[in-house]
Structures are given as structure tokens and as C-alpha cells.
Amino acid sequence: MVQIIPTLRKVEGYYGQVETNIVVDSEISSQSSVESDKKSVEVENIDDDFNEEDFVQPHDSITVHDADGKPVTLMTNRSYELRNESGRKWYKKWYDEFEYRMNKKDRVSRFTSFNIMKFLYPSNVTKSKAEKTLLFKVDILIGLYFLMLCWSKSVDLNNYTSAYISGMKEDLKFVKNDYVYTSSITGIGAIIFQIPFMYILPRYPAHLVLPIMDLGWTWFTFACYKANSLAEFRGYRFIANSFGGAYYPVSQYILGSWYGPDELSSRVFLFFCGQLLGGITSGLLQGRIYKSLNMVNGLAGWRWMFLIDAIAISLPTCFLGFFLIPGTPDKCYSLFLTDEEIKIARARVKRFAIKNPTKKLPAFFSWANWKKLFLSPTFYILCVFDTVSWNNMTAFSGSYSLWLKSLNKYSIVTINNLSTLPAALGFAYVALCSFGSDFFRCKWIFIFFSNIMNAISCAILIKWEVSSSAKWFAFLTTYFSVAASPCLWSIINDFLRFDPQLKAMTWIAIYSFSQSTYSWVPLLTWKTVDSPKFRTGYIASLVFTLVYAFWSLVVLFFYKKNEKNHAVDNGIILYNSDPEAQHPVPEFVEKYMEQRDDGYYYLKEEQNKSSIALKEEPN
Known part of the structure; x- marks a missing residue:
């Protein structure tokens, strides 16, 4: 049967x-x-x-x-x-992120000859046909599903800005800073309701949890089309975001359970492709809907967008998640993987020193768990890392669309179409950082590079009184603020791979804290009344960007120290032949x-x- x-x-x-x-x-x-x-x-x-x-x-x-x-x-x-550390000069290898993460045999060179399998899966172990089939299946089941999931969420999140400039502001009577206040208020729901996932994440099957949460998101996204006041709209968005709060950490938790350290960034890229595709789709859809459906059956174009978003985009994603999400190799629920492929997946993660949840997990309320969380320097290092990454994101400030509208020379349809340009270019920026970091096995350098590019963009927009071409360049490079996110999340996954319960607790804790700052920082820095210049917002983004860039060096130091302590797990036996080294x-x-x-x-x-x-x- x-x-x-x-x-x-x-x-x-x-x-x-x-x-x-x-x-x-x-x-x-x-x-x-x-x-x-x-x-x-x-x-x-x-x-x-x-x-x-x-x-x-x-x-x-x-x-x-x-x-x-x-x-x-x-x-x-x-x-x-067997590696002799005698005479090692720290400054000669400080930039080598994978110095202690992989031995030389596992660090298969991608430069000797181009081979698609070697490029996509440089660390595959058995090189059997079954393993290759497994890896392609996992890319489809996990990578493409999370692309669709992130796309559906991003369409709705970007739809808020598109709807705002397409008549919702006037219909629901937004005034002064109501735009940014609404974003912050609805974001609080996500922060509060993702905290229980510290317990849920390693214990309950994601193929049930995520679709159920997604169904709640879908229903209240649908309800937004009926909103007749700003308060009612905020209520619907608050509940919708509450249901969608955990999809970021849950998806990264699952991705980190299947892929090796030099495979993960390029798979997180698929996730971010969904986010970028959502930014493009939302603008194009809103432009088309406003042109074709505005006031059809008495409904404004922005209301049609919420209807289509919920019924045609989010609902199918709920259904697919139930069948496609495979769980983790040790607790697999997949209909599409064979027994042999599951065993190969387990062998791979053992080789990568990744610990996945099994039947026995430590008691969640044990003091030992919380002691490991809050007394570990790793938690605070990663918390700062994630927080600055959230608050440097000029790409999602809505400033570009508001600037286009302030020019008073484009129609609403044209503004919606032009609003897709930064996200379209963002594909190239994110791909460069994601695949580059896996290809060169060096994430920190791409984090540093992308933040320098974002700093240049912020500096131009702070000055503001620049040529039109310089301003266009600045706006079209704002997506460098998110380009390093796959690298960031891959590093966090690698830091936390040794303890599935601690991994869940840390992911949710740092994500909740980071997202909570994103709820109040914009209130102080991205006030709607400052539109379209947002000088304070760009200054704040510049500060966060520079901290982000240089904090990557701090993370690199602790990452290498952590990997050196687990060198044997990574296939490296260290010794020092100097007698005084003992x-x-x-x-x-x-x-x-x-x-x-x-x-x-x-x-x-x-x-x-x-x-x-x-x-x-x-x-």
C-alpha cells in the first residue's frame, strides 16, 4: 500500500x-x-x-x-x-575560516576542474549514485520549499508598502508616523509568539508545525482585505505576524540539519531568493492589480492584493509544506527519501559533526540548559551579530518607493514596477555572497565586503544633495544590506551544531532579541514625517553597517577558537613538536x-x- x-x-x-x-x-x-x-x-x-x-x-x-x-x-x-602546530604564526592563517573546520582531504578544491557535483556538493562522502540522488532530492524538498515559503511571506510583507502607496493610506486614514508605527506594532506579535519554539522546535515535527502556523498567517492575511479602519488592519496584521514569527528560525534550523558548512550558504540563498522574489512580485502584482482590478466589484486594488496573496499564494504553500518538509535526518518524515538515502544523510551529518535531535533530549526547564545559553560567550557574540544585521537593512525601509512617489512624475503603476529594481539586483548581490562564501570557504570576507558596499550607499543618501545618477546608484545598491544574511545564518548554524536543544533555544533567543530591536529602532530613526530623505535612518544604518562589518572579525576569532576545540570532530588531530609546548x-x-x-x-x-x-x- x-x-x-x-x-x-x-x-x-x-x-x-x-x-x-x-x-x-x-x-x-x-x-x-x-x-x-x-x-x-x-x-x-x-x-x-x-x-x-x-x-x-x-x-x-x-x-x-x-x-x-x-x-x-x-x-x-x-x-x-595529523597536524603539527609547531612554528605556526597566528597572523599567517587568521583569515582562513576553515583552518580547523575541515581537514585537507575534506577540503576538496573547486579550482582543479569544473564539476557541477563538486561545486554543489564538495564534501560528499560516498560519491555513490544514491547519495547524489539524495542531495538533489533534499535541494528540491528543502531548498525549493523554503524558497516558496519565504516568497509567500515576502509578498505579503512587501505588499504592505505597495498597498500603502496604492490607496490604503487614504482609505484607512494613515497620518504622520502611522506607517512606521503599524510596522512596529505588527512585528511585536512575531517576537512574542516565536518564543515557545525554543521548546517546540526540536520536539515536534516541522511538517506539521510550519503548515499549521502558515495556515493562521494565511487566514489573517485574507482578513486584511476586509479592514475598514487602521486599528482593525493593525489587529489583523498583528495576529498574522504572530503566526509567521517562527518561520525564519525554524527554516534555518532545518537547513542546518542537512547541509555541510561549505554547502549551507548557497542553500540559504534559495531561501533569500524567495524573499527577493517576493519584493519583485509584490510590486509587479500590485501594479497589475491596481490597473486591472481597482474598484472591480467595489473593491480597491490594494484589497484585491491581500485576497490574491492569501488564496493563490499562501494557501498552496501550507498544503505543500505538509508533504515536502522532511524533518531532520535523525527524525525523518519524508515520503520521498528511501531508507538508504536517510542513512546516507545521517552519515553525512556525522561527518560534518552536526548533532540532530533524537528521541532523548535534556529537560527543557533544566537549569543546565539555561546556564549553557546565558553563560556562554557564544550567545552574546551571535546576538550582537544578528542584531546589527537586522538594523542595517535599508532595503526594507520603504524609502526607495517613497522617494519615487515624492518625485511626482511617475504614475502609481510605474512606481510599483520601478520598486522591483533593487530587489531584482539583490539576486545578484545575494548570489555573489552566498555562492562565493561556499566556493572559497570564507564567509567573513563576503560579510565585510557587502557591508562596505552598503556603507557607501548610506553615505550617499545621508548627503542627499547629489546627482540623480548617484542617488539611483545608492538606492539600487541598498540590497547589499541583506546580501550577507545567508553567510550570517550559516555561521550561526555552525556555531550551534553540537547541541540540538541549545541550538533551538539560542536561535529563538537571538532572533527574538534582534527582531525586538527592529520594532523600536525604526520608530526613532525612520520616521515617516522625514520622508523621503530619512537622514537619521541612513545615519543609523551606516553605524550598524560598520559595526556589522568589523564585528565579523570578532566572530571569526571566536569561530576559529571554537573549531580548534573541536578539531578532532572535524578530522584534525593537533599536536606541537616543540618540547616547551607540552x-x-x-x-x-x-x-x-x-x-x-x-x-x-x-x-x-x-x-x-x-x-x-x-x-x-x-x-
Whole structure:
């Protein structure tokens, strides 16, 4: 019988898992014997001080201790680079973002020859036909779905500006700063109602959560067409944004669960393509609707836009999400992936050192969770990073459209059509940063570059009294303010990949804080009465932009420090041959590993065949 309803896929193990007996190191327990199968592990006749929980997952890895006594896990069928840090000068490699994130074998060069698979999936492991099929499927299921989801949300968000300049201002009697006040008030709903997703995100299937939330968004977007007063309109928008508040962090959480560090930015690009496409679509649709449907059946053109947005765009996205969202590799609900492909996906994320949610998660209200969140410098570093990225976005201020209207030489239809130009050029800016950061494995440089370009745009608009061509250049480059967002979100995902519960809590916490600042900063800096010059707004954006650019260097420092602490997880075994360094080659290298013809180290064949699980005491 063909399955048509997505349910949890009960697939055991992952690709390449060895299904043989576990052997316990004789130095630890000479009297121990372990038998295992695919579903269970039994431990018999072992010492009293031996704890079964100290075994890592069988069939795939061993746990040992490095020279500092820190427990590390070595995987079977995994290459390890033995790297000597002697004589290393920090300033010679400070710019190399992936210095400790991937070993040299995994950092497949994209320059030797052009190959579409190598470009899109440089870190694929098995290179099997099944893996290639998996990667194409995941790109369609996740990448294209989130493109559609973000597009539908962006159409509605941009529709607010389009409707405002197409008659809604007059119909609902907007005055003074009502435009920016309405944006801020409705944004508060998203902030408040995304907080519960700290708990929901790793526990409940996204293929149910997101479509249900999207259905609420759709209904209240539909209701906007009936609004007869500004207060009523604000109420509908507030509730709609409440339902849509979590789609950003939820989508990034899922994307980060499937892709490697040098694949993720180009997939987040698909997500942002939806946002840019929404900006283009909204203007073109509003222009066409205003021309063709204005006052048809007694409805103003801006009201038709909300109707079409809800029924023809958002509602189909709800339906598709239920079937397309696959969950995560460890908790997969997909109708379209085979068991083998799910196992390959799990093998890939293990190779990338990504921890996805399993059946057992720590108690949400445990103090240990919140201590890890709020006492970690990572939280505050990423919080600043995300906050400045939200508040440098001149692209979404509406200033360009309001400037066009202030010229008094374009019709409403022409203004709506011209309003699509910055977003159309934004495709190129975002693609440059997204694919460039994956191609060169260097996100920070593209964050820095895009912010410098945005700073130039802001500086021109602050001066304002410039030539018409300079002003057009400034407005048409405002989308550099969002071009680095895929790089930003990829870095956040990589920082948080080790703990799914902490990842959910941190994503929502930093996103909520950042978005909350975006609710009040515009009230102070982008006052509607300052239209079309918005001098204060551009000064504020310039400050945030410069902080964003230089904060990327701070993030780079902590990112590399974090990856160095997880070097073994990334396939790199560090040592220092200088006697004064007191950091020799770890004993486990000689004891359990062997160097092969490719120059890299692997677990010895006997370990691979018997899948040793070790419990060692620090030296």
C-alpha cells in the first residue's frame, strides 16, 4: 500500500555502519564481553566501575582521551589529518575560516576542474549514485520549499508598502508616523509568539508545525482585505505576524540539519531568493492589480492584493509544506527519501559533526540548559551579530518607493514596477555572497565586503544633495544590506551544531532579541514625517553597517577558537613538536590508528571490523 501521509520513518543506523560485535579494550576490562545487534546492546561480566552509559554508540566510533585528558570520539571510515602546530604564526592563517573546520582531504578544491557535483556538493562522502540522488532530492524538498515559503511571506510583507502607496493610506486614514508605527506594532506579535519554539522546535515535527502556523498567517492575511479602519488592519496584521514569527528560525534550523558548512550558504540563498522574489512580485502584482482590478466589484486594488496573496499564494504553500518538509535526518518524515538515502544523510551529518535531535533530549526547564545559553560567550557574540544585521537593512525601509512617489512624475503603476529594481539586483548581490562564501570557504570576507558596499550607499543618501545618477546608484545598491544574511545564518548554524536543544533555544533567543530591536529602532530613526530623505535612518544604518562589518572579525576569532576545540570532530588531530609546548602526538594515534597511502590516519582495520567501544581514564 502506498503511503500518502508523512509519518516518522523508523530507519535504524546510517550508511556504512558495521553490524558486528563490540570488543572492550582489554586494558580497561579483561572480563567484559559485549554482544550487539541492530536494536540492542548487552554488556555482561564487566567490572563494577564500568558503566554501560560510557559506551558511545556502537558500530561507528571509539571514545579515547587526548594528551590533555579530554575525551574525543574517533569514527570508523573517517580520515584524520595529523597536524603539527609547531612554528605556526597566528597572523599567517587568521583569515582562513576553515583552518580547523575541515581537514585537507575534506577540503576538496573547486579550482582543479569544473564539476557541477563538486561545486554543489564538495564534501560528499560516498560519491555513490544514491547519495547524489539524495542531495538533489533534499535541494528540491528543502531548498525549493523554503524558497516558496519565504516568497509567500515576502509578498505579503512587501505588499504592505505597495498597498500603502496604492490607496490604503487614504482609505484607512494613515497620518504622520502611522506607517512606521503599524510596522512596529505588527512585528511585536512575531517576537512574542516565536518564543515557545525554543521548546517546540526540536520536539515536534516541522511538517506539521510550519503548515499549521502558515495556515493562521494565511487566514489573517485574507482578513486584511476586509479592514475598514487602521486599528482593525493593525489587529489583523498583528495576529498574522504572530503566526509567521517562527518561520525564519525554524527554516534555518532545518537547513542546518542537512547541509555541510561549505554547502549551507548557497542553500540559504534559495531561501533569500524567495524573499527577493517576493519584493519583485509584490510590486509587479500590485501594479497589475491596481490597473486591472481597482474598484472591480467595489473593491480597491490594494484589497484585491491581500485576497490574491492569501488564496493563490499562501494557501498552496501550507498544503505543500505538509508533504515536502522532511524533518531532520535523525527524525525523518519524508515520503520521498528511501531508507538508504536517510542513512546516507545521517552519515553525512556525522561527518560534518552536526548533532540532530533524537528521541532523548535534556529537560527543557533544566537549569543546565539555561546556564549553557546565558553563560556562554557564544550567545552574546551571535546576538550582537544578528542584531546589527537586522538594523542595517535599508532595503526594507520603504524609502526607495517613497522617494519615487515624492518625485511626482511617475504614475502609481510605474512606481510599483520601478520598486522591483533593487530587489531584482539583490539576486545578484545575494548570489555573489552566498555562492562565493561556499566556493572559497570564507564567509567573513563576503560579510565585510557587502557591508562596505552598503556603507557607501548610506553615505550617499545621508548627503542627499547629489546627482540623480548617484542617488539611483545608492538606492539600487541598498540590497547589499541583506546580501550577507545567508553567510550570517550559516555561521550561526555552525556555531550551534553540537547541541540540538541549545541550538533551538539560542536561535529563538537571538532572533527574538534582534527582531525586538527592529520594532523600536525604526520608530526613532525612520520616521515617516522625514520622508523621503530619512537622514537619521541612513545615519543609523551606516553605524550598524560598520559595526556589522568589523564585528565579523570578532566572530571569526571566536569561530576559529571554537573549531580548534573541536578539531578532532572535524578530522584534525593537533599536536606541537616543540618540547616547551607540552602537546605531543596523542597516544591513541599510535595505539589505535594507522597511516595509509593517502597520508591520512584511520582507525586500524581491526577496530573497523570489530567496532571497538572504549572507556579510558585520562593519563
